[in-house]
Amino acid sequence: MTASESGKRVQCPICLEFFTWREDELYKRVVDDSGARWVKADLSGINNPVKRKDRRARCYVKCPNPSKENREHFLPVSHRDHGDPIVIGLVGRHESGKTHLLTAMIHEALRGDLRHHGLTFEPADELRHAAFQREIEQLMRGNKLQSTKELKEDFATYLLVRTAAGKTRPIVFFDVAGEDFVQSGQHSLGGQFVLGASALMFVDHPDGAVPALRGTQEMNSNPAFSGALERMGRREDMKSLPVAVVLTKADELRYEHPVDHWIRRDDLREALDAEVFRAESRDVYAFLDRYEARPMLDVFERFHRSTLHVVSATGAEANDDNLFPRGVRPARVLRPLLALLSMCGLVDHPQAMEVGT
Template identity: 45%
Template sequence: MTAPLVTCPTCQDQFPWVEDQLLRWSPRDGRFLPVEPVDTTNPIKLADQRASCYIRCPNPSQDTPQHYTPVVLGQSPAPVVIGLVGRPRAGKSHLLAAMVQGLVTGRANALGVTARPGDGVQHAAFHRGHIEPMLRGESLDGTGDGVVGYADFLLVRSPTGERPVIFFDTGGENFRAMAHNSLRSRFLLNTNALMFVEDADQVMARTAGGNEWISDALARLGVVPHLRSIPSTVVLMKSDQLRYTHPVDRWLRLPDDRGPLVANDFLTESRDVYAVLDQYGANFARDLYDRFDRCTMHFVSATGVAAEDERYPRGVHPMRVLRPLVALLAMTGVLTGPEAAQVGR
């Protein structure tokens, strides 16, 4: 039997999936060590043993440091690979932390969506480095240089099954290195879902008519022949700054985890975001809606309030962080049905 070809989400190389040596992370040793599965005829017990195992990526191009891939990737349908794109300090890291926290704690249950870690080692690191500090009211640092791997890897279950969902977040400045084919933005070439993040502060200051970081990301994506068909969302972050402005106020008061899914809700919100961006002259962010065959637009605040001296002394109160993610899950086929099929159209 021919081994299936898998695309590594870290190095973007394709390789035949072969499990010749299973590995497991050892916190005591600080590295991956070989593990021998215990013989068992119980498929549930075997699945439990393998759930925490990895293989070493053969890294055919040898242009990325040694890395490891969860065994679950070789046993699952093709993953949804979501890339977050935006200017520095737009709030991408806070958004991703709030989205992942909401998803794994069951806030999307009403929509029939649950999630669990697919890469336990990376999820634990993401939780320690992003989710826990945010929940303590700390302002997160922007994504630093040198990050070439994914931020988190979840297994998202819907009524039709379970599918890997992999999140990439990279520092805004890394999109400026297109002339050098930056490894830190190479993940874009393997994304099949895009989340463009714009800063409401920049929009209100009327400095968001263009966005060189998004422009450079789109330039890198220019080699992707099916770019227009990639499902996309436009997220107007820090929308709490517009919370008393119509129609933003209406949307921020609505829960984003209610069910069932209604496609017209996404269309109506997209219309209102489009109008606000047009009102403030944020032409580039507005025009993203027309660049893609399926696209939605959302009012979002990852923290609910502005930071005070790099902290949130009264805690964070995420607003509508799940909505753009739910839209992408519908547009990538994780969520199915007549309503999901109309989201973004």
């Protein structure tokens, strides 16, 4: 951290307020008999630069919380080390599969499954990622995860992505309850991340997205989508945001064309090709249009750069005991993330800027 960087104004991804970044007071999280709490970290006595760098990397800066709307919150020092973070938020109704998708996606990203596209990932926030890692381990052991709690103001995890061109950028992921966009309306703190997001994933499952496929006549609506879009309407740059629209739990549609084709296709090792993204978007659009899945199509059409995907985070439905007896078998969960990072300019390939067009 240079002296010039330690005076910059930054935006907090949690409260969305701007403040001057200062490192004269650093904090660390300690746990003892009285519980967990934040205490000031004193690095003044460390004169070994390598040791100091290591200790600093484990510290946090307290957001002054200018609006006083949020609870006390802290950001990792890496928030200013690698440029402005890319904030990716998942929007979807209750039980849409957001949490399983995000967990499977981060698991595969961290184990290096996007290295063929020059992208490697590592945790940039030890505390938050430790909690998220427990979710990953639960899912990989075949346990169904609990739905996201309402009014969750904090982000899910904070990663650092390194590109083949030598760039590094922090990536913040938000996964909040769909009800935050419905029950609490425009005053929800949990859903306000859309006001500062760099890119978004709109997520829905077959029962909600294409009820006509099940032979039901219920009205096809998605209050989480409409609530998020209404709130985002306050942003002048809304239509230019990169967006991936994702049909989750596609294993339930494994015999439906064209879902059957795309859900079985393993193309992560292939060179980036914008036409493949267009082909999947075109096919999924036709499928959704056939069953009048207007909420998903409306989102896709509303933004200048957007893609459509089919994914399966688990490969099968959980049983009555909330278990996946045969384990989980994610399919295509990294394609939406690859699309968004391409649209955000992080993929070093001439085709990257054509993705979503």
